Amino acid sequence: MNTSQDKVTDLKRAISKYVAQGSHISIGGFTVNRNPMAAVYEIIRQAITDLHLYAHSNGQGVDELIGAGCVGKLEIAYGGNGRFAPTCIRFQQAAQDGAILIEDYSNYQMTLRFLAGAMGVPFLPTRSSLGTDITDRWGFSEELRKDDPKLPDDKLVIMENPFGNWLDTSKVVLVPAINPDVTIIHVQKCDRQGTLRMEGLTFSDIEQAKSAKYLIVTCEELVDTSELREYPDQNQIPFFHVDAVVHVPFGAYPTACYRYYDYDPIYLNEYAEYAKDDTRFKDYLNRFIYGTSNHRELLDLIGQKRLKSIAADPRTGYASGLDRR
Amino acid sequence: MTKKKMKFDYSPREMMAIVAAREIKDGDIVFCGTGVSMLAAMAAKHISAPESVIIFETGAIDPKLEEIPLAVSDSRIMYGSSMNSGLADAFAIMQNQSTGQHVVGILGAAQIDMFGNLNSTTIGNYVNPTVRFPGSGGACDVASFVGKTIIFMQQEKRRFVTKLDYLTSPGWLDGPRGREKEGLSKGGPVAVITNMATMRFDENTKEMYLDGYYNGITPKKILANMGFGIDISRAHEIPPPSADELRILREVCDPQRLILG
Known part of the structure; x- marks a missing residue:
């Protein structure tokens, strides 16, 4: 609960302020779409461990947090990532090694649990x-x-x-009910106070956001309040739920953000290769996450050409005709 | 190989998609996951059931599916849909008293037993598994709620088992009264479609039986690839895909062969 007018901060500060060792957290998005990946990478860079993670089918973000050793306990419905990983690879390895404790639910059950938390019923x-x-x-x-x-x-x-x-x-x-210490979501548009707009499917982001004690929002565009208040029926979450607003273009990359960019099939395929082998996965973390100090530097490694290739077609909201093999 | 055979040559995966598509009728609301199930739903809509509706657990209703989605969260299911919502709404449709029984769910799994119960969670001990799979996702919800489910499986001994290592999604549970006893919906699995055959469930016993086999496959071969025996007395050969069915599947549904391979 936070009524401040200006919640804009940077990701480093937002994560270190609200996410600590042992925190109970949830992240928005679903498998290959709108995961708050910049925030996930920042959690990994800050080496926050023993997280209790609540997930329905968060896919890429969950797998990277587990692979980097940030997660101690996991309540989850689905550890897969579409065609890129029928079973998320680091999740599978951690489960088989007994490196994390897992409690299984279904997708609807996890959604109802967040909804119960949001409604304030047990x-x-x-x-x-x-x-x-x-x-x-x-x-x-x-x-x-x-x-x-x-x-x-x-x-x-x-x-x-x-x-x-x-x-x-x-x-x-x-x-x-689930009431996470903190939920992190990535949205298309947000203003400085936290009024926000998701486009496309909302998955369970709304329930996850409202159930949390603290809510971090990363956004593609930081927009004027007047723009969002012109069509308030299209906004989803009361701003007073929001505690931190961070402007992170490509903040869901390598997952997709509807009407902005597609998922990056090259990244996700390469990730699956790295994830299959412990040593190579360390190389992946060292190069892409620990080797960069923020999301912009990670994006620089990828390069403008790749980012351009996944730019959304204004007609469809995804990169029409993208080579996804 | 003769010229004629070349022309109508098709893969088991294509056959599975088409056999499943034939199960879908106008008026059905089709819940599909990723992979072949998505292709089957798209093929049905383009071939025989234009008034079927495709929905996804993530909340997309009747999307255009101009390109094949690679996940149920793919932005390709958000484009041109009737509405985009979220998981709470999507699963409510399946549990809803007026819509739920019209939903046809298409599911897959790692293991299946003779009553069509599914395991997509673990092999071995649950707490210290030998192999960990993704888990339920929405599968258990769908299997619990909807009017009927169609199951995709690979025809392998290790997948058709007498006892599941973990029961993720309910089929007919332990027989004819199983679902009722536990308090589940009237619905349940109606067909199992594999790379060799189609199985159905006996009206009285709810046990699996062989309903149809594909061209070039014998009932004996199917039994050899199952961990339990089933009745094969009712089996017939399933007509192969027509040229039209294949053309639509290949050219309209998956021209990049992202799922068909």
Whole structure:
């Protein structure tokens, strides 16, 4: 909750102020789209560890945070990245090595959990996962849940429908609210106060943003308040949820940002190659993340030619005809 | 190879997409994931079911799909759609009392059992897995909610198993009353489409049986590539793709062969 008129800061400051070792965090976007990648890379540069990460299907950002050793615990629905990684490679490796603790949910359950957090209710019901191992097998131990005051005692609770068989429903699964310490999202437009506009699909960004104690917004364009207030029905999140506004062009790169740029298939394919091998993945981190001091320097490594190749076609919102093999 | 055969030569993947497309009818709301399922949904719309509607779990409703998306978050599903929303809205459509039963979900997995239950989470021990897969994503939600699901699988012994290592997405659970007992929707899996065959589920027992096999494949070969036996007495050969079906799949749906390979 923050009503200041000017929340503009730089990414280094925003991350060091709101994200600390052991923080419970969530990031916006979905697989190859609108992940707050500049912020993810800054977390990696600052070597923040033992994060408790909440994800539905955040794809690239989640895999890089895990690969860089920033994540201790993960609550997740899907660790894949479209055709670029049917299973995210560093996520898979970490799970098989036991390097991170994982609790599995479904995408809708994670969305409902953020929504519950945003609404200020302790849980929301759904019929999803009745009769499955999502309800039967728990990744976090009872002790771990009891020891961490930020975690509910139960992964989920199955309950008889308290309204009898109302709506033809005999049982429901109650999934607990999530209130992350900080959520980070990347959006197309934002003003200095935090009024913002996402274009295209919003995924679960709105629920994630409102459920968090602190919200960092990175944006393609820092625009005048008057521009966003001319069509307020197109804005999504009350500005007082926002704590930091950071202007980062290409802030979702190498994932896509609708109407601005596409995902970079070359980067994502190369990343998958690096990720397959521990030594090569270290090389990747050293060259692209630790070897650059900010997102602009990473983009300089990629070069203008590549960035131009993924520029969005104003007609479609993506790079029409882009070679994506 | 004869000239005629060359002309109609097609890959198992193309056959799978077309067989799945034939399952989709006007009035269906098709939920699709990435890969072949997306192609099947696009092919259906272009070939036989122009009044089917494609939706994605990420919230896109009836997108234009001028180019093939490589993920369900691809900006290509945002262009020319009827509306773009988010996950909360998309899954509500599937759970909604008036729309949910019209949704046809297309799913894939690492393992399947004889009741069409799916594993896309882990092989081995859940906490210390031998192999970790991506997990449910929206699959468990779809399998829990919608009117019917179609499942894509590779025909391999290690994938058709008597017992799943982890039950991610519910099929018919333990038989005819399984879903009802647990409180799930009436829907459930109707077809399993592989690179060799189509299986369906017996109306009474909900056990998988062989419904059709592709040209050049025998029921015996299919059984040899499964970890459990199924009834093959009802099996027939499935007509291969027509020239028109293949043309639309190749030229309209995936001209860059991003999914078809």
